[in-house]
Amino acid sequence: MNIFEEALMRQAEYQTRRHFLGKCTTGLGALALSSLIGCNWMKDGSGPAPVSGIVRDLSKPFAPLAPHFAPKAKSVIFLHMAGAPSQLELFDYKPALQKLDGLDCPQSLLEGKKFAFITGVPKMLGPQAKFKQYGQSGAWVSEHLPEFSRMVDEVSFLKAMHTDQFNHAPAQLLMQTGSARLGKPSMGSWVTYGLGSENENLPGFMVLLSGGKAPDAGKAGYGSGFLPTVYQGVECRQHGEPVLYVGNPAGMGRDLRKQSIEAINAVNQLHYEEMNDPETISRISQYEMAFKMQVSVPEVMDIQKEPAYIHEMYGAEPGEASFANNCLLARRLVEKGVRFVQLFDWGWDSHGNDPTNALDKGFGNLCRNIDKPVAALLEDLKMRGLLDETLVVWGAEFGRTPMQENREGKEMSFKGRDHHTDAFTVWMAGGGIKGGYTHGETDEIGYYGTSGRTSIFDLQATILNQLGMDHEKLTYAFQGRNFRLTDVHGKVIKEVIA
Amino acid sequence: MFEVADPPEIVLFFGRFHPLLVHLPIGFLLIAFLLELFSRFQRYQSIRHAVSFVLFLGAWSSILAAGLGYFLSLGGGYDEDALALHQWMGIGTAIAALGALLLKTRLNNQASRLKERIYVLTLSLTVVLMMGAGHYGGSLTHGSDYLTTYFPTSLESFTGGSTGKNKKVKVITNLPEAVVYTDIIQPIFDSRCISCHNPTKQKGDLRLEAFAGLQAGGKGGSVVEAGQAYRSELYKRLLLPPEDEHAMPPKGKEPLTESELQLIAWWINEGGAAAGKKVKELAQTPSVKLALANYTAGNKWENPVFAKKIAHAPEQVLQAADRAGFLVMPLAKGQPFLQVQRKTGAPVPEDLSALAPLAEQLVALDLNGTPVSDSLLAAIGTFGNLTRLYLQNTQATDASISQLVNLPNLEYLNLYGNPITDKGIMLLAKIPHLQKLYLWKTKVTPAGVAALQQKQQELQIIIGNSIETEVKDQQPSVAQSE
Numbered sequence: 005m006n007i008f009e010e011a012l013m014r015q016a017e018y019q020t021r022r023h024f025l026g027k028c029t030t031g032l033g034a035l036a037l038s039s040l041i042g043c044n045w046m047k048d049g050s051g052p053a054p055v056s057g058i059v060r061d062l063s064k065p066f067a068p069l070a071p072h073f074a075p076k077a078k079s080v081i082f083l084h085m086a087g088a089p090s091q092l093e094l095f096d097y098k099p100a101l102q103k104l105d106g107l108d109c110p111q112s113l114l115e116g117k118k119f120a121f122i123t124g125v126p127k128m129l130g131p132q133a134k135f136k137q138y139g140q141s142g143a144w145v146s147e148h149l150p151e152f153s154r155m156v157d158e159v160s161f162l163k164a165m166h167t168d169q170f171n172h173a174p175a176q177l178l179m180q181t182g183s184a185r186l187g188k189p190s191m192g193s194w195v196t197y198g199l200g201s202e203n204e205n206l207p208g209f210m211v212l213l214s215g216g217k218a219p220d221a222g223k224a225g226y227g228s229g230f231l232p233t234v235y236q237g238v239e240c241r242q243h244g245e246p247v248l249y250v251g252n253p254a255g256m257g258r259d260l261r262k263q264s265i266e267a268i269n270a271v272n273q274l275h276y277e278e279m280n281d282p283e284t285i286s287r288i289s290q291y292e293m294a295f296k297m298q299v300s301v302p303e304v305m306d307i308q309k310e311p312a313y314i315h316e317m318y319g320a321e322p323g324e325a326s327f328a329n330n331c332l333l334a335r336r337l338v339e340k341g342v343r344f345v346q347l348f349d350w351g352w353d354s355h356g357n358d359p360t361n362a363l364d365k366g367f368g369n370l371c372r373n374i375d376k377p378v379a380a381l382l383e384d385l386k387m388r389g390l391l392d393e394t395l396v397v398w399g400a401e402f403g404r405t406p407m408q409e410n411r412e413g414k415e416m417s418f419k420g421r422d423h424h425t426d427a428f429t430v431w432m433a434g435g436g437i438k439g440g441y442t443h444g445e446t447d448e449i450g451y452y453g454t455s456g457r458t459s460i461f462d463l464q465a466t467i468l469n470q471l472g473m474d475h476e477k478l479t480y481a482f483q484g485r486n487f488r489l490t491d492v493h494g495k496v497i498k499e500v501i502a
Numbered sequence: 503m504f505e506v507a508d509p510p511e512i513v514l515f516f517g518r519f520h521p522l523l524v525h526l527p528i529g530f531l532l533i534a535f536l537l538e539l540f541s542r543f544q545r546y547q548s549i550r551h552a553v554s555f556v557l558f559l560g561a562w563s564s565i566l567a568a569g570l571g572y573f574l575s576l577g578g579g580y581d582e583d584a585l586a587l588h589q590w591m592g593i594g595t596a597i598a599a600l601g602a603l604l605l606k607t608r609l610n611n612q613a614s615r616l617k618e619r620i621y622v623l624t625l626s627l628t629v630v631l632m633m634g635a636g637h638y639g640g641s642l643t644h645g646s647d648y649l650t651t652y653f654p655t656s657l658e659s660f661t662g663g664s665t666g667k668n669k670k671v672k673v674i675t676n677l678p679e680a681v682v683y684t685d686i687i688q689p690i691f692d693s694r695c696i697s698c699h700n701p702t703k704q705k706g707d708l709r710l711e712a713f714a715g716l717q718a719g720g721k722g723g724s725v726v727e728a729g730q731a732y733r734s735e736l737y738k739r740l741l742l743p744p745e746d747e748h749a750m751p752p753k754g755k756e757p758l759t760e761s762e763l764q765l766i767a768w769w770i771n772e773g774g775a776a777a778g779k780k781v782k783e784l785a786q787t788p789s790v791k792l793a794l795a796n797y798t799a800g801n802k803w804e805n806p807v808f809a810k811k812i813a814h815a816p817e818q819v820l821q822a823a824d825r826a827g828f829l830v831m832p833l834a835k836g837q838p839f840l841q842v843q844r845k846t847g848a849p850v851p852e853d854l855s856a857l858a859p860l861a862e863q864l865v866a867l868d869l870n871g872t873p874v875s876d877s878l879l880a881a882i883g884t885f886g887n888l889t890r891l892y893l894q895n896t897q898a899t900d901a902s903i904s905q906l907v908n909l910p911n912l913e914y915l916n917l918y919g920n921p922i923t924d925k926g927i928m929l930l931a932k933i934p935h936l937q938k939l940y941l942w943k944t945k946v947t948p949a950g951v952a953a954l955q956q957k958q959q960e961l962q963i964i965i966g967n968s969i970e971t972e973v974k975d976q977q978p979s980v981a982q983s984e
Binding site: 070392 | 759760761789792808829831832833834835836837839843845846847892894914916918938940942964965966
């Protein structure tokens with residue numbers, strides 16, 4: 005029997021009564037049980053109607069869908085400063101902390117608290133930067149962000165954000181997926197699943213990394229979790245081809261590529277009709293998307309096309325891997341209708357054990373790397389009329405302590421702060437968010453939010469709200485219940501909405 | 503009312519169980535009455551034996567509830583008149599119930615017509631008194647307008663008279679001239695405080711329905727110290743964390759917003775006690791200005807387009823627009839309003855005739871990067887419901903703009919990257935509610951912008967970073983190549 009005959013034989017066996025009875029003795033029981041408890045997802049749709057509020061044709065995974073209500077923002081650019089920069093050296097000005105500099109931390113602040121590295125009694129650490137008020141709103145910004153300070157009247161600060169995870173990877177997962185554990189879809193996946201994308205030639209969710217290292221949460225920070233895999237973030241590389249294997253190998257023309265993809269998809273279609281696995285449909289649409297991306301991605305990722313003054317404005321240098329280039333790319337992507345652009349910039353973990361990020365050493369350099377690009381991004385979006393409908397979010401997974409870190413009870417070689425979950429600053433701009441506004445306040449030393457405390461889930465609910473989605477209604481049925489980005493939490497921060 | 507200077511805490515402790523227990527006699531007595539009523543029918547005769555037991559429970563629980571209610575009243579803070587009514591009706595209920603119980607147990611022994619009548623009368627009186635006591639008790643707890651607050655407006659004409667719900671917050675049209683106390687502070691009290699601090703329910707002996715009550719202060723004396731927000735009891739209580747027992751509004755009620763808190767602090771710091779001051783007479787810090795802006799944000803103009811009742815566009819029209827190369831998307835689920843843009847890679851359309859049947863539904867049109875000829879834009883004036891129009895990088899000229907003056911509802915207009923001049927943008931002064939205008943990389947001069955700004959004060963004109971230098975760089979990279 006040759007291989008072809010064997011395949012035919014196998015297929016025929018699947019349809020015989022003998023095979024059915026022989027292989028399905030336990031399966032039959034399970035089938036009966038599932039129909040009794042109401043879980044029979046039959047091919048003809050005779051099972052219970054999907055409880056998810058969204059009906060998606062998976063052969064067109066990025067077809068635009070209407071949001072729950074009229075949106076303020078069409079796209080999101082999320083600037084995630086992986087490692088967590090110190091709010092006390094950037095936005096949360098605490099002159100009282102300067103007076104306590106070098107004094108022992110009172111016991112009352114330490115009782116019942118867990119820190120990543122602080123042990124025993126640490127010393128307080130005053131602000132390591134000078135602050136001034138800027139703009140009509142009089143927002144405090146440190147000397148580290150001179151360019152950004154021009155733009156404060158476009159921005160709403162959330163000064164009393166809090167989280168419950170004090171290590172990078174789980175905290176980043178919580179920020180991006182709404183859960184500190186692996187396996188949940190990221191914000192960009194939820195958004196593209198719920199809204200689709202207006203550009204059918206580009207993925208709806210793209211990810212750009214800088215800082216020389218991927219975020220600790222890894223690719224799970226922009227994964228699709230239990231959503232169809234087509235919604236995961238497409239990570240673009242900083243050197244060479246922006247997406248691996250997007251170019252054709254030598255000798256392979258576009259026509260030939262087209263024919264081969266069509267052939268593969270035809271086989272996949274047959275397989276889908278036989279096995280009925282929705283992931284096969286995802287695979288087909290991914291092949292189609294990949295074919296379109298062969299043209300669209302190199303074009304959109306080529307920042308050489310931008311005029312010189314735009315490069316100057318961002319401080320971008322084509323060919324280099326930098327946050328500046330990524331900001332410029334983010335603008336190009338939302339201009340083309342990409343729904344969610346996720347930037348990660350690694351290296352903000354200012355413990356004081358390393359001069360490159362120590363608050364009295366390299367922290368200023370890190371800030372310099374993002375200051376001009378962030379200001380340019382806001383300004384560029386604004387003059388193109390895009391800031392009006394693009395929500396820009398800047399933040400990190402947590403903040404940093406008002407105490408100086410004393411790892412293993414010893415004095416550190418440089419000034420640094422430990423991870424802090426109770427108070428940190430995030431800002432939002434554009435996309436229907438108030439300009440020149442501050443929500444939430446922290447106590448005199450920036451240790452705890454005294455008013456307007458907002459959680460990670462509140463931030464996520466607000467982002468979805470600006471995109472026209474009710475975070476309680478954007479759900480997906482998985483493992484027997486409806487899941488959502490904010491799970492059982494989250495309240496839209498109405499105060500910052502214009 | 504009896505005045506007890508300081509009731510011992512244990513009394514107040516038990517007093518608070520009054521709301522817990524008070525619903526028992528209500529149930530018991532009502533069921534006793536119903537049992538008595540139904541036992542008179544042949545069919546339910548058997549239940550008459552239950553009456554005396556249920557009445558027994560009702561009488562004793564009402565006595566207990568009345569006692570606890572008295573304890574609670576010693577805590578004070580209630581409107582005297584309503585409390586007196588509630589108290590005496592409650593006590594009356596207990597007495598009447600006890601009387602009915604005695605009569606009933608006697609009746610079982612020796613029945614006479616007269617006694618029977620007196621018994622029925624007493625039982626009925628019990629129920630009537632109980633209803634009255636219940637009603638006034640509810641008014642004490644929830645406020646006297648609790649029941650009628652959500653009375654359907656459409657029925658009001660039948661009952662004659664307003665329920666007070668429609669007392670609209672006065673819209674502040676002229677902020678500098680607004681009176682700080684009456685136009686800003688009192689409305690905050692009205693929405694957040696007066697449900698407990700009013701003439702009928704004076705928690706802490708404080709009334710906040712008018713300036714006089716505020717001046718009179720509460721149990722602990724004055725609540726506002728002019729010029730010293732942080733020393734004013736009223737403000738201090740508002741700042742307390744919700745867990746604190748003195749925090750206002752109490753736990754479970756929605757706290758004041760930051761803007762509201764800021765405004766109250768500002769009003770007190772600027773001399774609070776004086777009523778008639780106007781907004782412009784008091785010094786404003788940047789944060790107060792912002793809070794004022796937030797507070798009056800509710801007054802901002804709402805586009806009338808979205809209040810219109812518009813039919814959904816027929817499916818075949820949508821499909822025709824799709825075939826013509828337009829991506830047509832509903833603005834939101836279930837709404838008829840549509841936003842339209844050119845599909846990625848679709849050829850440049852000759853005209854907008856495919857969209858003509860959607861003129862009513864069309865609220866946003868994005869022609870970004872599509873070279874627009876005069877014929878293409880000729881029909882734009884018929885899309886009268888457009889609120890957002892994207893014409894960036896389209897080679898639109900002053901002539902094209904002349905078509906746009908027919909769009910009375912336009913809020914957002916993007917013209918960047920087009921050879922438009924000062925003359926063209928002056929035409930836009932005719933669009934009444936235009937809010938955002940983008941003019942980067944146009945031939946518009948700062949003088950032209952200033953002239954338009956003069957006419958349209960509310961309009962935000964965004965010209966980009968350096969208008970002069972960009973002009974020579976201007977080679978509109980039209981035609982989206984993708």
